[in-house]
Amino acid sequence: MSKVTVVGAGNVGATCANVLAFNEVADEVVMLDVKEGVSEGKAMDMMQTAQLLGFDTTVVGCTNDYAQTANSDVVVITSGIPRKPGMTREELIGVNAGIVKSVAQNILKYSPNAIIVVISNPMDTMTYLSLKSLGLPKNRIIGMGGALDSSRFKYFLSQALGCNANEVEGMVIGGHGDTTMIPLARLATYKGIPVSKLLSAEKLQEVVASTMVGGATLTKLLGTSAWYAPGAAGAFVVESIIHNQCKMVPCSVYLEGEYGESDLCIGVPVILGKNGIEKIVELELTAEEKELFAKSAAAVKGTNAALKEVGAL
Ligand SMILES: NC(=O)C1=CN([C@@H]2O[C@H](COP(=O)(O)OP(=O)(O)OC[C@H]3O[C@@H](n4cnc5c(N)ncnc54)[C@H](O)[C@@H]3O)[C@@H](O)[C@H]2O)C=CC1
Numbered sequence: 001m002s003k004v005t006v007v008g009a010g011n012v013g014a015t016c017a018n019v020l021a022f023n024e025v026a027d028e029v030v031m032l033d034v035k036e037g038v039s040e041g042k043a044m045d046m047m048q049t050a051q052l053l054g055f056d057t058t059v060v061g062c063t064n065d066y067a068q069t070a071n072s073d074v075v076v077i078t079s080g081i082p083r084k085p086g087m088t089r090e091e092l093i094g095v096n097a098g099i100v101k102s103v104a105q106n107i108l109k110y111s112p113n114a115i116i117v118v119i120s121n122p123m124d125t126m127t128y129l130s131l132k133s134l135g136l137p138k139n140r141i142i143g144m145g146g147a148l149d150s151s152r153f154k155y156f157l158s159q160a161l162g163c164n165a166n167e168v169e170g171m172v173i174g175g176h177g178d179t180t181m182i183p184l185a186r187l188a189t190y191k192g193i194p195v196s197k198l199l200s201a202e203k204l205q206e207v208v209a210s211t212m213v214g215g216a217t218l219t220k221l222l223g224t225s226a227w228y229a230p231g232a233a234g235a236f237v238v239e240s241i242i243h244n245q246c247k248m249v250p251c252s253v254y255l256e257g258e259y260g261e262s263d264l265c266i267g268v269p270v271i272l273g274k275n276g277i278e279k280i281v282e283l284e285l286t287a288e289e290k291e292l293f294a295k296s297a298a299a300v301k302g303t304n305a306a307l308k309e310v311g312a313l
């Protein structure tokens, strides 16, 4: 019996739960929200698609009842506010730090062995906060950002190349912020061919820039931040853990010297399996990429420092 809880049944959380159910990633998916009846209603709505879509996962909704989340294998935290057009993710820290910290503590009471996937923004800082306030081993606290950013990178590459996005490989490391993301253009390929051989440097730079502001672009179009790809990316991370797929996915994890950094959570490629982070993969970066990574880490640390100002750490 595998069980996944998704906290926050808003746009991202409900989409994540829906993808988890549709793909039968777990036997049971529990959604929990503070808004009375919303999780229950969305769970019932999803269960009424089971016969149409042919899945057997049970989806349960509850209003702030952590007992129902007991013994989850994986818990996804999406609770908190999303940004509005013109805002940065970092501006959400004041409201979201308190929400994420209390949710993480409640979760741990009922699922002491759970692996926690943090989605709420600013995600790298919320991951760091969860790790510091729960004191769990670092393999069990995983921030989701790189899976989404990499999927956007592959989308923009496929648009530029005029090809199928499923035939493109690419990774985004660094912080999950408009200016901190590092799409690794040098390592991106189409059917094994470096994209730098297929696109001009100028075009490739455009793809990198579009990827970095991918979330902001959608926020401007939608009036709130995106949810289809974020929800699916959350489910993708959960699936690699629950099914021990050992996929290499960039995730925000606690570094202790890897990539020359320590005491922060930031996006680097990891192997995701039944223990959460099975391994941190150290890529050989160029001097220029190393410099970008150091700048990104400094910015994430700057946001982490604000956790003290808002009284969360
Ligand atoms: N890491 C990533 O790649 C991404 C992160 N996000 C972040 O995910 C978060 C959620 O975004 P959306 O789903 O669009 O927002 P939303 O507003 O649609 O949903 C958030 C839900 O959290 C609930 N909530 C608030 N406090 C709670 C608490 N204490 N316990 C349980 N539930 C609580 C709200 O009632 C609401 O239903 C935002 O912080 C957003 O910035 C969004 C997209 C991608």
Ligand SMILES: O=C([O-])CC(=O)C(=O)O
Pocket (backbone or CB within 6 Å): 082, 083, 089, 121, 148, 176, 214, 215, 216, 218, 219, 225, 226, 230
């Ligand atoms: O843009 C936002 O605020 C939400 C998010 O993290 C994303 O979609 O990448």
